[in-house]
Amino acid sequence: IDFAAEAKDTEDGALSAPAFSWDIKLMQGSAPQPYLGPITETGGSFAIPTTGRPPLNISYRIDLEITDSDGLPTRTSIQLTPVPSPLTLNTTPPGIPLALDGFPIATPRVYQSLVNFEHTLEAPESFPLGGRRWNFRSWTSGLPRIHPLVAPENGTAHTAVYEPVCVGDFNEDGTLTAADIFAFLRAYFTQDPRADTDANGQITGSDVIG
Secondary structure, X not given: OEEEOOOEEOOOEEOOHHHEEEEEXXXXXXXXXXXXXXXXXXXXXXXXXXXXXXXXXXXXEEEEEEEOOOOOEEEEEEEEOOOEEEEEEEEEOOOOOEEEOOEEEOOOEEEEEEOOOEEEEEOOOEEEEOOEEEEEEEEOOOOOOEEEEEOOOOOEEEEEEEEEOOOOOOOOOOOOOHHHHHHHHHHHHOOOHHHOXXXXXXXXXXXXXX
């Protein structure tokens, strides 16, 4: 983003760079935070980050103070809001949380990112929901379970598709055999979370009955 100004004084005429002082503030929430400056020039430029701090509700304020030879200041400011990029995040079935840049995101959700901001989108391998366990199958975009996502102009939609796991097919080989019983017992006695077949957050006798 480029910025520039010019100023004239009735006594001094056109003011030079030392008369100018620019400060760039990052606005997120109510309190402005220093971002760049002070800059003692008639103009300059700065870049909006595409990584790092979450981009929700971010804007920037450019503050300019011009001081004449008598020490009298004139101040002005302008606020800039980057172009938003809404990311529509969902799962099938709905309600399985996703992770965006390592932070959990409840679904369905429209996350207001910024154009060109670089994210990492992740779907869990499996998740208990509605008394069943669901395994990740695919993204509707065909991308890997964990993949980079650059927020595009006009936004984008991503849906993670899950399929239910048959509780009896504990080793998930597509058949129901004695091997499933042994696989479950190993998980049960080692308190492996996979043994929570009723998806209540505890490994108890009810999982054996289930």
